[in-house]
Amino acid sequence: MRLSLEPRVQNSRVMRVVSPLIAAVLTVAFSVVLFTLLGRDPWVALYTYFVGPLDSLYGVGEWLLKAAPLLLIAMGLAVGFRANVWNIGAEGQLTLGAICGGGVALAFYGHGGWWLLPLMVVAAAIGGAAWAAIPAFLKTRLNTNEILTSLMLVYVASHLLQYLVHGPWRNPQGFNFPQTKAFTAWAALPVVVPGTEINIATVATILVVPLGWLLLNRMFLGFQIKVSGLSAGAADYAGFSRSRLVWSTLLLSGALSGLAGLFQVAGPIGMLQPQISPGYGFTAIIVAFLGQLEPVGILLASLLVALLYVGGDQVQIALHLPSAVAGLFQGLLLFLVLGTDVLIRYRVRLRRAPAGEAVDA
């Protein structure tokens, strides 16, 4: 008797839903083991991790505030991943969005008006898209791998931000802290739910779910993306332009990442500072895969992974465990999602070895 994998003719629809659930359950099982090994009561730890953060309105606000950027970035990345365009530099595009949008806020410091926020939004989207345009140009014109170039640009963007907040943009009255001036009220996203920090952008982010669905299922570009992801040869034969796909998916994900960056600095942070994101650009990759690269799936995945962030902070305070535990769980979850993904594409068969053949398992 041995286990073997048989390719399915069509991907299993049931498993598409069930396999991420299996992965989530296995992650919880692993975490019970981990907490026990660390000498903590696993059930208290799990409660603190997953339920504790949500027992107050403020907690729910923090949760949604972290889910929104993940959703925004992951949706853009998923569209690219569908077409086998691997933008993994979203963190850098987020940084450029924050720099450009925040730069507008600082440039018009003291000259507020209703027009300032929309201008910042446009600047951030352009900044993020421009940063993603570099790997797009290098990929389409000079055949350079977009994984490596987009990733290298993350470090470049980070040093650019360091330079700005330590140098020309530093608040002269800031006691030498590496920070810009705090944005004025016109440049800050208005809070919509009193008692929380949920702002207008947090709420508006939900719009990317229907828009993403429309793009993938009702638009020609979405069709091209799907076809070229499933079979590059078929896309070529149909005459779809590969370089146009690379450009459009990279610009889209760059712009969305840039917006996510702006929503951090114009929202909860309120200024530019060296650290503006706890790695949302990288975590969004996990969210995209956990959500099976589908809009609704990504919405649910962003909520779950955001809970890992918020819960990580809670665990740190309540159980004196390092917040790095969150990174650990995120990696573990992604491993399990990728591992259980096999169930979608393959059927697991228990086979009796035919007579005469040696049993090797």
Next chain:
Amino acid sequence: MPDSGLVIAVVVATVQAGTPLAMAALGELIVERSGVLNLGVEGMMLMGAVTGFIITVVTHNALLGILAAMGAGMAMAAVFAVLTQVLIANQVATGLALTIFGGGLSAFVGLHYTGISLPELAALPIPWLSALPGVGPALFSFDGLVYVSWALPVLVYWFLYRSRAGLVLRAVGESPDVAHSLGYPVIGIRCLAVLFGGALAGLGGAYLSLAYTPLWQQGMTAGRGWIALALVVFATWRPGLVMVGAYLFGFVTVAQYQGQGMGLNVPTDWLAMLPYLATIVALVLISADRTRVRLNAPASLGRAFHAAT
């Protein structure tokens, strides 16, 4: 004419900065030659760095630390091998997961070891050469790991082009279906290659935390794993060129610090961008020649293999 003392100092620093890159890149070269793309080098290096550091602090034995670092790299690589080779998961996504996981796990494991520093690895002068007047003592008395990094490309070259096993490995990377039909265990060979890559990435990490800057700091690899990946492309999958590339990048890193030291009137953050920008420029220069890349890249790179039984 710069004084010879400065030149020697720059050469020594270049070799030291290039060594971890060379180790990780030579490991990844073998992995990619077998047709597998493991983007988790950064995560494996971090785990190697933290494991090597902890074991050395606890046992006061750097050799044990180095071996443990290689073991940690292999353990990470084993996770990747199971997911991509047995469970046929997407290699790009799994590699990214390995990097994210390695970052989290190493930060978690090394939490109580930040702020401790170790003595540098003892230098092992080469007899005769290190006695050369002037340059000898500086250029030929590195620590043992540097000599290991000089032996590695020779061994890798010999393995790939002069041994039967290397021929099989290259066949698996070029055409897994043909290798399979000849009776070679494609999955097994790829798993071994991935484990070797993990061991060398772990070794590169250990060099960082035991020799280069003998301390542990969260995320201390600072993108070196990714630069190592870029180096493999830059070297068009050839071991000799990996060494050239590693020292080239080492020099860029050193030039950045030298520039600061010589009072160059450029903000430090601009200089710190140099290694990353240099990586992009180098990749562009190599990749723009499409035929050259296509001729040298393993034909099945990054594609999953599932034998139809």
